[in-house]
Amino acid sequence: MAQDFPTTSRPGEVKLEATTEEKPPVVRRGLPQVFRLRLVYSSHDILNPPVLFTPSRGATPMGRDVRSGIPLPRDGRASRLHATLHADALGRLRVVDEQSRNGTYVNGQRVDEALLEDGDVLSIGDSYLVVRAEPEHQADAPVPSLLGDAPSMRALRAAIHRVGPTAVTVLLLAESGCGKEVVARAVHDASRRRGPFIAVNCSAIPEGLAESQLFGHLANAFSGAVARPGLFRAADGGTLFLDEVGDLPQAVQPKLLRVLQDRMVLPVGATVPVACDVRIVAATNRDLTADIAAHRFRGDLFARLSEFPLGIAALRERREDILLLLEHALGAPRPRISPALAEALLLHPWPFNVRELFALAAQLRIRGGEAEVLDLELVADRLEPPSSAAPAASRPTTAPDRRLPSDRVASSEEEARREAEEREPPPDRAQLEELLRAHRGVVADIARAMRRSRKQIYRWIAHHNLDVQRFRS
Template sequence: MPQDVPTSRPGEVPLAATTEEKAPAILRSLLRVFRLRLVYSGDDLLNPPVLFTPSRGATPMGREVRSGIALPRDARASRLHATLHTDALGRLRVVDEKSRNGTYVNGRRIEEALLDDGDVLSIGDSYLVVRAEPEPQADAPVPSLLGDAPSMCTLRAAIHRVGPTEVTVLLLAESGCGKEVVARAVHDASKRRGPFVAVNCSAIPESLAESQLFGHLANAFSGAVARPGLFRAADGGTLFLDEVGDLPQGVQPKLLRVLQDRMVLPVGATTPVACDVRIVAATNRDLTADIAAHRFRGDLFARLSEFPLGIAPLRERREDVLPLLDHALGRPRARISSALAEALLLHPWPFNVREVFALAAQLRIRGGDAGVLDLELVADRLGPPSSAAPAAPPTTTSDAHASSDPALASEEDASNAADEREPPPDRAQLEELLRTHRGVVADIARATRRSRKQIYRWIAHHDLDVQRFRR
């Protein structure tokens, strides 16, 4: 349920709070609670994820635990697989309970490890994303923005607050994060009756930028036919200026004037025309660096960034990866294999949500009528996670992100390098491995003490179809 956040009206001075009123609010803003989202278990993804909040002390995890985090659908999870421990400082530690198939943090096998915000915890064929999130967590209904990550909840709550206002919004995000979707959500929340008009500033030729944005009169230049321009096309609605950092420098002061006066001067005109437009701009550039390099006007940046909104990249909200893929695949869809789920969760996602939709299209085409979508279908695009080392012996460490022993790290690197150079077994040997392990690449990797990446290379080398060994 959305939580109402008290705000002041523009120009209104908020009531002063007493010291007693301020202190709890400050403490609440600093409070972080560890929660885990189960995004995959057994043989398919979970949408929405199942939320767990570990209790103080010890929280058991496994296939047959009576209290704690039960994974009844996961045949590869031990009855008591691992235990979560929360200490007096609120830190979360996972301890493997001598499980049959091991416990992994971010693709590395551990005996025990401190968990951090954003870690991917793997138990059998179950995957959980760890979050240290604010308590309480604000959210608001924005149907077009999918995701359960705290950063997405915060974004939806911010849109709910800023949408009905008239302030200019600046979206700051990497390419592929869905800036236009967020801009449309701001427009929808504004209740403006005019249209939503989007323009990519990087695609506007410098010689035509002023005319396209502000319009021109007939005969303003040779052969010109009167055009209203994008600002007036969005009159009464919202104009979305995507990649505003690429706007030609000659147009920047004119845009600033329009934002200040709410009037446009078409090319060839002498009298400005009133224009009621709400501006939402977006960029994936560091505009402060562009200002220092004199590529972008500081006064224009100040006007555009009345309310900046950051959109987290997908690698910072991994709990949303599988639900987004589920949405992109549509219905009906085949089940997702454990190997594919792991690779998706550990992939760095350099192209963000756009890459998820591209990968979903590839899975739909290559998967055809397959009952299970496996990693091999997108191994050339996605590949097994390079950080995963499921066959490595378990280590005891307080940090699952890096080895505390430089010599051990060097030894692991050398082992991985040897794994990369190893020639494949012959076709008959590999087929026997696939038959023995029913085509489960993870089991072959464990049996041969090789990485999943190496097993997939062998399969590709011999051009084998793993699906026929799973029947």
């Protein structure tokens, strides 16, 4: 359903005028950055592309019935004047709740006033905006396979457009599940090389067969051997993608270095090397600098592989892309999603990145059946409540972050609270029905009012076998 948002000369962008007198510009060092907000969801609609707002200095009103600023005309849960944004001389944003009916939330926490940081999720009624500090002028390039509006994705597409036609070796640095092979294939497509794209997982190659599989072998090179060209020669004229290159056996590393230097391979059992025209794209989720220090990986090989390093942002660092990717993964026909599900998706830490999102989309499609609106209760067991999933400030990715959310240990206080919730007896059916009526079936509002997690509320609903949709009319 289309939203009634102002149109601008730049697609998706609304330039907000300052409401205070102009002051001399502040001199900043380095690349100029601005704070922008992307409206990614409003009133059951995923906005594709997101609506982009660039606040100027002064006060910017937000609400269902504001003449300028950030209008949310179709959001029935937003107050007429819900909140205001205040930008200081450095462009930093502060949100102030204007005694709204349903409250203003930052990363799932209700606030009266809060300073907004890069990567924060701002909730106004049933509308969600992602705050981003980004370069004032962000380059982009057409790479159809890489979806997303986040600044990190724009920078990645622009970098692929630049490096693709060259012959340099590219090293992709990313956490597991970020789509390294998709990026590697995009580099191959941008290279316009006519040969094939061949992917190999280095961690899956048995150590004793690594040399033979990569470089090939002659007939009778070992007992019963039949001549094989190897992966390098199979990719001749194209691109060889070495995934998880950090797991390559140490005995093979110097031989790979020689191939990268000479562009020739020496098959097992041969005495004369064979020329091979292959573009190498490697990838790892390991900290190779630590492996070099521990003598598990050769420094000279790392230098050769990382002629052009490319970082791929983790999904939690590009929250403005989560709902767009979900919509893509759900396929057609595309059902709408409830505000509670939108919020949970935006605040989930996504330890397994895009791969986890695609798996969750498949579960939603199966469990949701023919439903017109997909709700949180379908996947509540897979998504953490907002109170424990608030995103940390995002940062540009130049190397994989080893501190994955899945490795974090919950505090003893949080564990005790969850255990107490699980032991707590549910309210009786009449009380729960009254709560559902009072909050129009919005589970997130019930959870906030009762200071319980949404998982707990859903457990109560399941205990009494109640249909939430019946209260949402």
